[in-house]
Amino acid sequence: MEKNIIRTDKAPAPIGPYNQAVQVGNMLFVSGQIALDPTDGSLHEGDVKSETEIVMKNLHAILQAAGMDFRNVVKTSIFLMDMGKFAEVNEVYGRYFENETAPARETIQVAGLPKGVQVEISVIAAK
Numbered sequence: 001m002e003k004n005i006i007r008t009d010k011a012p013a014p015i016g017p018y019n020q021a022v023q024v025g026n027m028l029f030v031s032g033q034i035a036l037d038p039t040d041g042s043l044h045e046g047d048v049k050s051e052t053e054i055v056m057k058n059l060h061a062i063l064q065a066a067g068m069d070f071r072n073v074v075k076t077s078i079f080l081m082d083m084g085k086f087a088e089v090n091e092v093y094g095r096y097f098e099n100e101t102a103p104a105r106e107t108i109q110v111a112g113l114p115k116g117v118q119v120e121i122s123v124i125a126a127k
Contacts, residue, residue: 001025008065011058012036015114020062028066032079032122033058034114048085048118052092055121060096063125070096072125078107079120089119 006021006028014020014031021030035044035051038061044054063069078089086107097103103123113120 006030006062006066008061010038010061010065012038012041015041021066023066026127028063028068028072028123028125028127030059030062030123030125032077032120033062034117034120036115043115043117047088048080048082049088049092051117051119052089052121055119056092056096059121059123063123066125068125068127071101072127073097073103073123074126075103075124076105077122078105079110079113080107081110081113081118083107083109085118093121 001024004023005019006023008020011020011033018031021028033055035054036042036058037044038058044051060070063072080086080089
């Protein structure tokens with residue numbers, strides 16, 4: 001099994017001992033993204049919708065670095081601090097996927113997220 005590490009400066013650098021994404025064969029495993037600015041790693045502080053928009057842009061940059069896009073995504077995991085924000089996250093998330101071809105997904109409320117953000121999203125994609 002050969003692992004290909006995916007890195008791009010168009011998404012935030014990892015803040016721990018992990019990579020932005022790892023590709024194995026035709027599968028791409030993208031680490032959870034939070035609302036960090038790719039240029040300087042600063043945290044975006046705003047409402048959950050603006051955080052989600054930044055997260056989705058960061059995910060898109062990583063997918064592109066692997067020669068993929070949101071059409072390749074087969075699974076997403078959304079981690080929310082407050083399930084009461086579910087509809088707001090869905091409003092932004094839904095702009096990136098068509099209902100008929102949307103990936104499998106789970107949304108989980110958590111007790112905490114890195115840097116105190118409100119949302120984190122990871123994806124699995126396939127070519």
